[in-house]
Amino acid sequence: MTTTVKLEADALQVYRSDKEVLSGISFSLSSSEVYALLGGNGAGKSTTLLSFLGFLPAAGGRVLVNGKDVSADHKAARAAIAYLPEAASLYEHLNAFENLRYFLQLAGRSEDSPALEAALDRVSLAPASRARRLKDYSKGMRQKVAIALAILRDTDILLLDEPTSGLDPSAIDEFHDLIRDLADTGKTILMVTHDVYGACQVADRIGLLRGGKLVGEFSAPTDGRIETETVHRAFSGRTVDTQLAV
Amino acid sequence: MLQSEVWFLLRDRAFRVWVLVVLLFSGFAVWSGLAEVAQQRQSIAFLVDADSTDRTSEFSAQGDWGSAAYYSFHLTYDPPSDFAFAAMGQRDASSWKHRLRMLALEGQIYEHDPGNPELALIGRFDFAFFAAFVLPLVLIFLLHDLKAGERTAGRFNLLVASAGNDNRLWWTRSLLRAIGVLIAAVGPLLVGGVVSGTSAASLLGATAMVTAYVLFWTVVCLWLGSRQHPASVILASLIGVWVLLGTLLPAGGRVIIDRLVSVPSGADILMTQREAVNDAWDLPVADTMAPFVARHPEWTGYTHTGDGFDWGWYYAFQQVGDQTTESLSAAYRKGRARRDQLAAWFAIAAPPALLERWLQKLAGTNVEAVLDYEESVRAFHAELRAFYYPGLFGDAAFDPARIDDLPQFSSSE
Ligand SMILES: Nc1ncnc2c1ncn2[C@@H]1O[C@H](COP(=O)(O)OP(=O)(O)O)[C@@H](O)[C@H]1O
Ligand SMILES: [Mg+2]
Numbered sequence: 001m002t003t004t005v006k007l008e009a010d011a012l013q014v015y016r017s018d019k020e021v022l023s024g025i026s027f028s029l030s031s032s033e034v035y036a037l038l039g040g041n042g043a044g045k046s047t048t049l050l051s052f053l054g055f056l057p058a059a060g061g062r063v064l065v066n067g068k069d070v071s072a073d074h075k076a077a078r079a080a081i082a083y084l085p086e087a088a089s090l091y092e093h094l095n096a097f098e099n100l101r102y103f104l105q106l107a108g109r110s111e112d113s114p115a116l117e118a119a120l121d122r123v124s125l126a127p128a129s130r131a132r133r134l135k136d137y138s139k140g141m142r143q144k145v146a147i148a149l150a151i152l153r154d155t156d157i158l159l160l161d162e163p164t165s166g167l168d169p170s171a172i173d174e175f176h177d178l179i180r181d182l183a184d185t186g187k188t189i190l191m192v193t194h195d196v197y198g199a200c201q202v203a204d205r206i207g208l209l210r211g212g213k214l215v216g217e218f219s220a221p222t223d224g225r226i227e228t229e230t231v232h233r234a235f236s237g238r239t240v241d242t243q244l245a246v
Numbered sequence: 247m248l249q250s251e252v253w254f255l256l257r258d259r260a261f262r263v264w265v266l267v268v269l270l271f272s273g274f275a276v277w278s279g280l281a282e283v284a285q286q287r288q289s290i291a292f293l294v295d296a297d298s299t300d301r302t303s304e305f306s307a308q309g310d311w312g313s314a315a316y317y318s319f320h321l322t323y324d325p326p327s328d329f330a331f332a333a334m335g336q337r338d339a340s341s342w343k344h345r346l347r348m349l350a351l352e353g354q355i356y357e358h359d360p361g362n363p364e365l366a367l368i369g370r371f372d373f374a375f376f377a378a379f380v381l382p383l384v385l386i387f388l389l390h391d392l393k394a395g396e397r398t399a400g401r402f403n404l405l406v407a408s409a410g411n412d413n414r415l416w417w418t419r420s421l422l423r424a425i426g427v428l429i430a431a432v433g434p435l436l437v438g439g440v441v442s443g444t445s446a447a448s449l450l451g452a453t454a455m456v457t458a459y460v461l462f463w464t465v466v467c468l469w470l471g472s473r474q475h476p477a478s479v480i481l482a483s484l485i486g487v488w489v490l491l492g493t494l495l496p497a498g499g500r501v502i503i504d505r506l507v508s509v510p511s512g513a514d515i516l517m518t519q520r521e522a523v524n525d526a527w528d529l530p531v532a533d534t535m536a537p538f539v540a541r542h543p544e545w546t547g548y549t550h551t552g553d554g555f556d557w558g559w560y561y562a563f564q565q566v567g568d569q570t571t572e573s574l575s576a577a578y579r580k581g582r583a584r585r586d587q588l589a590a591w592f593a594i595a596a597p598p599a600l601l602e603r604w605l606q607k608l609a610g611t612n613v614e615a616v617l618d619y620e621e622s623v624r625a626f627h628a629e630l631r632a633f634y635y636p637g638l639f640g641d642a643a644f645d646p647a648r649i650d651d652l653p654q655f656s657s658s659e
Contacts, residue, residue: 073412105250
């Protein structure tokens with residue numbers, strides 16, 4: 001499999017309400033890679049994802065999707081990306097199938113029922129609840145539908161903002177398996193989380209974001225996972241300064 | 247996208263409720279308009295019937311032209327058009343029927359009370375009012391949070407990211423809602439039109455006007471609704487626009503126009519004429535006959551000059567009464583027409599007023615129609631004078647059979 005750079009932030013600087021939220025961060029992802037942006041609240045994780053979708057303009061630097069500057073063609077970027085927003089919410093008065101169909105057709109896709117069922121199987125949403133309206137769902141169930149939607153978009157790139165929030169531990173494990181499966185089929189996955197353990201479980205690389213700066217990056221060894229302990233120490237601030245010195 | 251947006255819309259409870267509300271309001275407005283028109287037609291039919299019967303008995307009971315003219319009444323009326331049910335307009339503010347005698351005319355035109363003074367003040371709930379003022383409110387309620395609502399629900403980014411071209415999404419959503427509202431609003435109008443036999447051209451014209459109007463408000467809602475403010479702020483600003491365009495601008499315009507163009511009141515005309523006629527009793531006959539003959543040189547040979555009563559002299563001072571108010575009455579008509587013209591220009595800045603004016607024009611219930619009707623009353627009254635004057639000022643002998651030759655008022659219908 002040839003690896004091409006699918007997502008790239010190049011000295012990206014973003015302001016929100018006159019406040020610098022991202023201060024020149026740079027990183028890139030190739031196909032089949034899972035990259036986790038790790039950071040506390042307000043670090044700028046969601047902002048980074050929104051920049052890739054062209055929702056927030058780059059005040060400095062660039063964001064590229066498939067090698068193309070997003071500011072030049074945000075429609076192409078959006079078409080190439082399946083986006084799972086933070087605390088994604090779908091339509092409460094529609095059931096899981098109706099929501100999936102509606103959002104998919106917005107993206108110009110139509111899937112038959114078996115495909116929808118298969119996607120809901122992959123996120124383990126109980127079959128009995130699929131025809132119920134989302135207003136009867138738990139937070140985790142809603143999140144599962146939103147994840148199924150992202151899978152069904154069948155794009156090369158997935159941007160997932162806190163995808164495991166609301167999921168119970170076993171569902172999180174299943175989700176991580178799902179992410180690894182998707183990466184194995186060539187998908188590029190950029191996910192945002194503040195869950196150190198989860199990030200280490202699933203990511204090929206982890207970027208540590210703090211106060212709008214990328215303060216550290218960790219890569220998995222070729223035949224293993226990133227060590228949680230190392231990342232945790234960095235995340236909680238104990239080793240960041242030495243890491244940064246590199 | 248269209249198909250699934252239609253599907254999506256039909257599952258939207260709020261939309262269904264609002265469409266039902268529009269249907270009910272429009273239906274009620276049309277129904278009450280039809281009822282009012284039926285009532286007016288009925289009252290005209292009754293008066294027309296009574297009119298000729300009365301006259302026949304009075305006229306034939308008289309022995310001379312003067313008393314025949316004195317005791318005969320003549321009905322004039324402006325029947326509601328086939329589209330009047332949709333926009334009653336000036337029919338609530340000005341008289342659309344008169345019972346004339348061959349006396350001084352101008353006072354008779356203006357002495358009538360408007361049929362529904364309180365309605366003239368607050369406005370009748372007819373289709374025009376509903377469409378101009380209620381419809382925009384419904385659109386505002388329906389469309390103001392199209393985007394803000396999705397933002398609050400946390401779906402906005404997902405929708406936009408999924409759609410790629412989100413302008414198309416918002417336009418589709420707005421227009422579909424607007425079309426739903428439009429159909430619910432125009433549906434009852436068309437039914438009412440069929441019931442009252444309105445011409446297809448009028449119905450088509452009205453539909454086009456309301457469509458353009460709904461489109462205008464849809465664009466305003468979409469435009470203001472695109473701001474990244476909370477839904478409540480957007481709602482407040484849209485209602486502000488509605489108040490501005492629907493009430494403040496028209497009211498301000500009326501004040502300015504009334505200042506710019508002064509119009510004598512109908513009561514002034516009535517009083518001036520009444521005084522002229524009353525004074526004439528005490529004036530030398532010649533004082534009356536001079537201005538009369540100036541207008542009617544053919545009756546220079548009229549011989550009654552001395553004391554005592556004569557019908558010719560009596561009707562001459564009735565006409566001279568009209569002559570004294572001529573300039574006042576002309577100023578009144580000119581002023582009303584001028585105000586109306588200015589209001590037409592002003593309405594361009596206030597779409598609700600513009601729509602009402604358009605519909606009233608179609609319905610023949612605008613100021614122009616009132617002035618036209620008043621002109622037709624004057625023309626008819628002139629015919630009456632032309633009929634009687636040979637008997638009053640010449641030597642044509644009274645003949646009760648001549649009743650068949652009396653001028654007939656024919657309405658514009
Ligand atoms: N809609 C917004 N308007 C203005 N500032 C915002 C907005 N959303 C987030 N911010 C600010 O941007 C910074 C980064 O936010 P965000 O990217 O959401 O952080 P994270 O996802 O890492 O928790 C924070 O300081 C936050 O206060
Ligand atoms: Mg966030």
